[in-house]
Amino acid sequence: MGSATRSRVSGEDGDADKLDLAGLMFADTIGTLMGGLVTAVLIWATATGLKAALKLLSGTALGRAFGATELGKWLAKNMQKPRPESPGGGGDGESPTGDQAEPVQKPEEPKPSPEEPETGPTAPRPLPPALQAIYDGLSDLAKRQFDNRWERIARDPANPTSTEISRMNAYLKSLYDRYGGYSAGLEAEWNRLQSTGQPTGAKAGDLPTLRTDGDNLLKSIQSAQSAQPQVAGYDALLRRVAAQLDGPLARMESGALEANDANVQGVRSNLDAIAAELNVSQQPGVTAVSQQKTGNGQTVDVDVIADNGAKWREIKNTRPFSTQSADWVGDASSQGLKAQVEKLIDVAAAPENAVRGKPPAIEIVFTYPGAEGAVGADVAAALRAMSGTKGVTITVIGVEYTGP
Amino acid sequence: MSERTISAAFFMARDGEAGDALEAMAARAGVTGARRGEGSAYERAHLRGRWAGLGAVVGATRLAAHDCLQIELREADFLAQRPLELPPELALAADPSLALAEAFRDACLALPAEAGAVLSLPQHNDPRAIAELYRDVLGANPDALVRAAVGLLYLDERLGRGTVVPPGRDTLPVPRGLAVFAGHGRSRWY
Numbered sequence A: 001m002g003s004a005t006r007s008r009v010s011g012e013d014g015d016a017d018k019l020d021l022a023g024l025m026f027a028d029t030i031g032t033l034m035g036g037l038v039t040a041v042l043i044w045a046t047a048t049g050l051k052a053a054l055k056l057l058s059g060t061a062l063g064r065a066f067g068a069t070e071l072g073k074w075l076a077k078n079m080q081k082p083r084p085e086s087p088g089g090g091g092d093g094e095s096p097t098g099d100q101a102e103p104v105q106k107p108e109e110p111k112p113s114p115e116e117p118e119t120g121p122t123a124p125r126p127l128p129p130a131l132q133a134i135y136d137g138l139s140d141l142a143k144r145q146f147d148n149r150w151e152r153i154a155r156d157p158a159n160p161t162s163t164e165i166s167r168m169n170a171y172l173k174s175l176y177d178r179y180g181g182y183s184a185g186l187e188a189e190w191n192r193l194q195s196t197g198q199p200t201g202a203k204a205g206d207l208p209t210l211r212t213d214g215d216n217l218l219k220s221i222q223s224a225q226s227a228q229p230q231v232a233g234y235d236a237l238l239r240r241v242a243a244q245l246d247g248p249l250a251r252m253e254s255g256a257l258e259a260n261d262a263n264v265q266g267v268r269s270n271l272d273a274i275a276a277e278l279n280v281s282q283q284p285g286v287t288a289v290s291q292q293k294t295g296n297g298q299t300v301d302v303d304v305i306a307d308n309g310a311k312w313r314e315i316k317n318t319r320p321f322s323t324q325s326a327d328w329v330g331d332a333s334s335q336g337l338k339a340q341v342e343k344l345i346d347v348a349a350a351p352e353n354a355v356r357g358k359p360p361a362i363e364i365v366f367t368y369p370g371a372e373g374a375v376g377a378d379v380a381a382a383l384r385a386m387s388g389t390k391g392v393t394i395t396v397i398g399v400e401y402t403g404p
Numbered sequence B: 001m002s003e004r005t006i007s008a009a010f011f012m013a014r015d016g017e018a019g020d021a022l023e024a025m026a027a028r029a030g031v032t033g034a035r036r037g038e039g040s041a042y043e044r045a046h047l048r049g050r051w052a053g054l055g056a057v058v059g060a061t062r063l064a065a066h067d068c069l070q071i072e073l074r075e076a077d078f079l080a081q082r083p084l085e086l087p088p089e090l091a092l093a094a095d096p097s098l099a100l101a102e103a104f105r106d107a108c109l110a111l112p113a114e115a116g117a118v119l120s121l122p123q124h125n126d127p128r129a130i131a132e133l134y135r136d137v138l139g140a141n142p143d144a145l146v147r148a149a150v151g152l153l154y155l156d157e158r159l160g161r162g163t164v165v166p167p168g169r170d171t172l173p174v175p176r177g178l179a180v181f182a183g184h185g186r187s188r189w190y
Helices: A002-013 A016-025 A027-048 A050-057 A061-068 A070-080 A129-136 A140-153 A162-179 A182-192 A204-227 A234-254 A261-281 A337-348 A377-385 B022-028 B075-080 B098-110 B127-138 B142-148
Strands: A286-295 A298-306 A311-316 A361-366 A394-397 B005-013 B032-036 B047-051 B054-062 B066-074 B115-119 B152-155 B178-181
Touching: A129 A140, A129 A162, A140 A162, A140 A182, A162 A182, A162 B127, A182 B142, A204 A234, A204 A261, A234 A261, A234 A286, A234 B075, A261 A286, A261 A298, A261 A311, A261 B127, A286 A337, A298 A337, A311 A337, A337 A361, A337 A377, A377 A394, B005 B075, B005 B098, B005 B127, B022 B032, B022 B047, B022 B054, B022 B066, B054 B075, B066 B075, B066 B127, B098 B115, B098 B152, B098 B178, B115 B127, B127 B142, B142 B152
Parallel strands: A311 A361, A361 A394
Antiparallel strands: A286 A298, A298 A311, B005 B066, B005 B115, B032 B047, B047 B054, B054 B066, B115 B152, B152 B178
16 A cells, blocks of 8 residues: 555655655644554564564665654564573563563574674664764754665665765765755755745745846847847857746746755856846947857857957956966866966967958956956956967956955 | 856766776767867866767766766857757757757766766856756755756666656657756757
8 A cells, every 4th residue: 555655646746755745744644644554564574574574674764764663662672682581471671562562473584604693683774873873963854855865875775885875975975065064954955856836945036137137138139139230149149148048047937946046146147247248249340249269270269359350359257366266277177267368369379360460359358347356466467468479469458456 | 258168967976996087988978089188287187079079178077976077068069059040849859959969868878877967058067066966966866956957967777767857848768767858849958
């Protein structure tokens, strides 16, 4: 019955998390069912053999839940003790009710071989110590999420491999690092998947403004395209805006994606960057936007092209950084602005990109709207120092930041 | 800025031993003409080649329990495949980026990857976003991975088992596992 019920609910709602949520909503029903479930477990365990049954259950959420009941504790306690020598003895453990109940008859089991040490306890096997210590300190909701994840990570939760234990530990550590606590992290993971069909998240209130801004940006690009039909490349800006509006913004609006700070800011940053490119594209002399240029075996995207190709403008709409940062020097995972500009110079210097016999001049336009400035003064100086390389001039445009 | 990229990221469970060399992983993923760069730390850590018919930069990162192979593509190359006039109900077979989807699927199977993602939006192809995605891979949380709605998500047979694809999401046929797009029709990649 339990299996059939679970299959049906899984089929309708999709997963164990939702199954658990359904369980919370119908707690009364579940309470009744649990009584039947415990009875069913006992009947099954009697038929299977208690030791074998508990071993099968061990490591599972059901096993842990069953082990946590008074009956489970009583069984665990008594199963660990040697059987009484005296015939007819009922054992020295107490039943959950205080009655001296007859222990469930243990069926014959093969004895462990000499090479196979007796594992002793046959109650629901606890988690590995490090995980158990974390588990014991969790809230009830966090324990649910822990169980859900552990049962997916470990192929056999009763006998996890060292790799699986390491993986669970790494998962928990990542939650701790992200949320500042195990319970907080696991609860956040749980809550994040509860869909209501309505916008959720701390930034849900920002969505209407974001939608309006996005729609207005689309209209602005279309207007610019109509006003300057000779300027190529507005389609590329429109595609980038459409991707944000049709994708993550629409999903946040429908509640399919949480409207948290990262998701809202992700859309906002992209729209701002596109708006910055649009603004620069509307200056006099612009002939194209979002163009791909090749030369000397390399390819770059140029945000704005002006004066029939004699000027290439790069728009940088990020928080100011210094020449000491990876944003400038790069690292193994990112190239850094210095290398990007060197590449731009290489491509600009290629003969096929020359205009009136000269390579295009490069303007780096920093548009970040922060009060402190748009470009680190040292970065601006370093860029100017690159001017003249391979005959390409570099100009820096933007408010310089000279603070710490 | 001129270096806007999207990427395909593949998460391969590492079972104790050291992972494969970058060149070997790239070859299995179907990258052709791969050459290791010279000069900066970034160039030395990456290969340049072609994948899914596009220029690609390939790197790898060792994560807590997985190796992550990442193939970066230029966003402009991808967007150029997707004109604004595409019909809203664009069939998968007519999708101009079908070659990318197939290359991704084949790479997931060949590596093999436990999970993979085409990160087709700039905010998804960001180290912090990839770290968030990896937490869900690490936690074997297919529902969270599906809900993240990356451009195209692959889950292997075990990770994808029992996962229900939400309405309004297209799928890519795969011989094993599950591959689900972010959306439907012409917006399936977002």
